Amino acid sequence: MSSTELTPLSASQIAAFRRYGAVLLRGAFAPWVDTLRAGIDRLMADPSPLERSYKPEGSAPFFQDLCNWQRIPEFRTFVERSDIGLLAAQLMGAHQVRFFHDHVLVKEPGTSLVTPWHQDLPYYCARGPQTVSFWIPLDPVPAANALECVAGSHKWGRDHKPMRFDGTPLYADDDSKPMPDIDANRENYRILAWDMAPGDAVAFDFGTIHGAAATIGAIDRRRVFSARLVGDDARFADRGGKGSPPFSHLALQDGDPLIGDDFPVLHPARA
Ligand SMILES: O=C(O)CCC(=O)C(=O)O
Numbered sequence: 115m116s117s118t119e120l121t122p123l124s125a126s127q128i129a130a131f132r133r134y135g136a137v138l139l140r141g142a143f144a145p146w147v148d149t150l151r152a153g154i155d156r157l158m159a160d161p162s163p164l165e166r167s168y169k170p171e172g173s174a175p176f177f178q179d180l181c182n183w184q185r186i187p188e189f190r191t192f193v194e195r196s197d198i199g200l201l202a203a204q205l206m207g208a209h210q211v212r213f214f215h216d217h218v219l220v221k222e223p224g225t226s227l228v229t230p231w232h233q234d235l236p237y238y239c240a241r242g243p244q245t246v247s248f249w250i251p252l253d254p255v256p257a258a259n260a261l262e263c264v265a266g267s268h269k270w271g272r273d274h275k276p277m278r279f280d281g282t283p284l285y286a287d288d289d290s291k292p293m294p295d296i297d298a299n300r301e302n303y304r305i306l307a308w309d310m311a312p313g314d315a316v317a318f319d320f321g322t323i324h325g326a327a328a329t330i331g332a333i334d335r336r337r338v339f340s341a342r343l344v345g346d347d348a349r350f351a352d353r354g355g356k357g358s359p360p361f362s363h364l365a366l367q368d369g370d371p372l373i374g375d376d377f378p379v380l381h382p383a384r385a
């Protein structure tokens with residue numbers, strides 16, 4: 115099974131990704147929706163030790179779990195057999211693409227949790243000139259509840275202070291700038307969001323500022339499979355033990371090439 119209807123990507127899709135740091139790829143993974151839904155069912159029945167769900171009182175849970183592609187067969191099949199590596203190579207202009215990690219985010223109906231504005235890069239234990247995440251909803255999501263991205267923010271050239279989603283700083287001695295108050299000044303930003311169908315994807319750079327609304331009263335369940343990939347010259351970033359994902363078993367030092375069994379090469383595809 116493949117997502118060949120989108121490959122090759124058009125020049126305008128690639129240009130939009132590079133210019134705005136985010137692009138909608140309609141139908142990119144439509145053939146994989148049932149597989150990924152089955153994987154999420156399996157995962158939620160048996161979460162990993164990295165599960166970090168939020169269950170605020172009076173609100174439905176926001177389930178999150180990380181790094182399960184080697185354990186959940188449906189996710190492994192998707193990583194190894196979909197065209198995600200090829201799509202990533204085209205978007206980034208990369209000679210080689212490696213998988214970085216998977217992240218499942220399920221907002222149950224009635225969830226009142228907002229995903230706050232953030233960039234992924236300052237949280238990640240990886241950095242590099244070529245990065246892309248694919249945010250893949252497995253339920254219909256109107257633009258008001260979908261991923262929102264601040265166009266061009268990946269080119270602002272700065273990391274904003276990473277916060278935990280409960281509002282506390284992730285790194286105590288971090289002197290990076292706080293995230294601007296985007297919600298209070300939405301008219302000053304070009305905010306990209308789209309009505310999305312199951313299997314559509316937003317591809318976005320690790321440096322792009324993004325967030326998502328609460329789902330309260332708005333939609334039913336919002337299941338998302340998010341896949342993160344890196345291109346040429348990706349390096350391990352030591353974030354003082356707080357990097358995400360918390361890969362405690364890696365022997366990599368800060369600045370080492372991001373290689374190893376956890377980060378398989380997806381492009382060029384093996385013969
Ligand atoms: O799905 C969400 O609420 C946020 C997703 C996100 O931040 C990500 O995929 O990096």
